[in-house]
Amino acid sequence: MTPDMFGGDAAMTSIGAAGVLDKMPITVTEDGPQYSLLIGKQSVPLNPLRGKQIRLEHTGRIFCQHCGTQTKKSWQGFCYDHFMSLAQADSCIMSPEKCHFDQGTCREPEWGERNCFQTHYVYLANTGQVKVGITRGTQVPTRWLDQGAHQAIPVARVRSRYLAGLIEVLFKQHVSDKTNWRTMLKSTDESLDLAAIRDQLFNDCADDLRDLQSQHGIQAIQMIGQADIYTVIYPIEKMPEKFNSFNFDKDAAVEGQLLGMKGQYLILDTGVINIRRFSGYEVTLKVQE
Known part of the structure; x- marks a missing residue:
């Protein structure tokens, strides 16, 4: 270029x-998802800019999203010190089943109590292929939109992120827990029978799910056998x-x-860029x- x-x-x-x-940020309206680009303190509506030529230029400077200090490199949006010290940058965020809160070694116990010990959902999503994922109850449907899911359906409601992670581990023996960005973007929004896939997973994992409920309590792990499928049409010209x-x-x-x-x-005519990856x-x- x-x-x-x-x-x-x-x-x-x-x-x-x-x-x-x-x-x-993505706002759901009757006209579909409305996107904005956050740059500093400004929020630029993107939907009206479709069809226009744009230029994003990096100044060469990177800042930690937690402390705001300039850093030579971004570690998931943080400077190195906060990447190594914040609970939200710990390995258990990517692998919730590795939660070590009960061992007394959580990096930020108060943060963990606020964010991890609240209602979470395990869900199935269609991102060009079926995948299993987890999200806080307050992040529905935002999480699905962030992942570029065309369809999504909740399949379990649990009391903590850790419990959601345990169910995800069971399900990912049968379906992927990853989103392939190329497959997601190239997807033509072909629908999948997520309800049928859910039922098959329930059947395949029935013994293990019963064991989890027996160990942690049926009120802590509630499987969702009936739910509406959430569908999204993204604002894409071509x-x-x-x-x-x-x-x-x-x-x-x-x-x-x-x-x-x-x-x-x-999505540009010259290529694509993951904005979240370059936060900071x-x-x-x-x-x-």
């Missing part, structure tokens, strides 16, 4: 957006011919026509006049 792909700076106008990136993945650690600028948004990805990166945004 060349710096003058928009016909030079005269063809571009800064909309006054400059600052540190954060994950894109898909690019190539799915190049932009990386601010290698690409100082990301330029192209904005085609739409799915999950935490901006300082950027400027310009849009074609």
